[in-house]
Amino acid sequence: MTERDVYRLPRERLGALVARLERDYRVLGPAPRGDTYAWEELRPGDPVSLDYPTTMLPLRALLAPQREVLFTFRRGDDGEVAFDPPADERPLALLGVHGCDLTGLRVLRAFHDSGTRDRLVTNRLDRAFIVGLACWVPCLGEAFCRDMGSLDNEIPADLYAWDIGDVLLVKVLTNRGRDVLTEVTPMEAATAEEVVTLRRRLRVRLEAFPQHLKFAPERLPIALEAAEGDLLWDANADRCLSCGRCNLVCPTCTCFDVTDASPLDGRTGVRVRTWTGCQVTGFSRVAGGHDFRPGRAQQLRYRIFRKGKYMPERYGMVGCTGCGRCPHHCPTRISIREIFRQVGGTA
């Protein structure tokens, strides 16, 4: 790493950072919820806890919500319908985003930049203020973020923080990041001792994050292509319940369903999109009942191919961040990491 543009943020100044961001943004940070964590709104004065493993839902839940109104409509007395796009929202500030979730946002951006830009999503992405946070230990046993290049990823953060104890070392990555940091700290450079501590912790970290794959993720498209007819898909599909949880928790899934909701009078209503996914039965079924991807093996292969082959080929970024959520939440522990490992082999 380079120590240029790395500044000290004493832990007790975190509150000042929240207060500063709150002026322009809706500030969110990780908070315990049940036996997991979720992104919740932070108010000035709220305790800021940056020490969290991971959230169950990926960050896209805030940028492309699970249920989102596309427009509202009103039917006038003449029967004509008028449409209103959703109202503007406060931009988001996200505090303490881990490398895998930063990668997830990068993939989301690549997805929209390569095709139709979904303004509802890209507006949120453009305006969001993002504070990244380095991980020291894997949050989930199933994580393989190091293999997928997410562990060190700092993009698209405005500020990126290493928590080394009493003080956070904060790297400035954008101009608006600098502006905000300048307002909450005197912009003191990290001391030599702090830099040494940081370097040591980064070295030690490599042991905490062992490598799982014996090949570089860039090779995934070729490795998968060669494995298209493998029995591996059947072997995993034998355990799959088609519950779709893997789609739900994935930071790079983007598929949605569209439905209308209207009170009984039919005069007003909304068209909404809700998350759906390729592992849900019926996802690729058309009128007449034909399913273009029948069978769990095909559906499972499709999901893995989309992440490891179609997305890199189409958007220039592998669609798996290595966050470990899908194997962790899968009721039968089907693991994309194990599938990648088996498909990629030892050379």
Place this chain on the structure above:
Amino acid sequence: MVQNRMIPEPCRIYEAMQQTPREVHFVVEAPKREPFRPEPGQFVMISIPGIGEAPISLAALPGEGAAEGTFEMLIRRAGRLTNLITRLKPGDTMYVRGPFGRRVTWEKFEGSNLILIAGGLGLAPLRPFVQRSLLHRELFRRIDILVGARAPEEILFKEDLASWSARRDDVRVLVSVDAARSTWSGRIGVITTLFDEIDADVEDAYAFICGPPVMYRHCLRKLLGMGLYENHLWMTLERRMKCGIGLCGNCQMNGLYVCQEGPLFSYREVRHLKEAV
């Protein structure tokens, strides 16, 4: 401001003609927000706010088969939305977005023989191909139109078939039904049995196939066996579609988005894809 591309536009229904008990032929005012200049093989998303939205093929293009400023569709009752849409009457409004899908321009087809193949409802998306080729008849050599239906009473666009058949010397129309009672004097058999009657020079022929999913493999197999080039075989593929603009993901076929890269594809473009046909 960039338009929210999910918001539809009201379009007046000019005509609604019941073709069979479950299919209605609509003539509709074309959307005006942006120039509406579709190519054969494209589709629109139609909706009734409060009910839902569905992809429907263009069955006639403005200024070609349909009058300027209008377009046509054939809609089959298949569920909640289409059951309601097919009850709409002239003067009513439907809500439209589009056109969507790939624009395939026609220069490459000029000077060739055309084999136009439709099974069932596939005649709706195929109709603009027929209309375009008849409108510029001098640009093509032989034109064969092959139509299959399950039963005589399910044959669609009968008036069109009659008027195309009437152009005896420059177009050949062959119709076959899978099964029929004795009153039917036409051909009986699956659509591929009609292929034996094609005598166009296959080296120089383009085929266009629109039909139900099961039809493609049979047709492709036969046409390839007859010697057509793989990049001369064109087909429109149907997938579940919820946006039409490459966002919702429902239409993905391996790494392709059918709503954008299709629904019109050549066999050569998709032959390596396990999920294509």
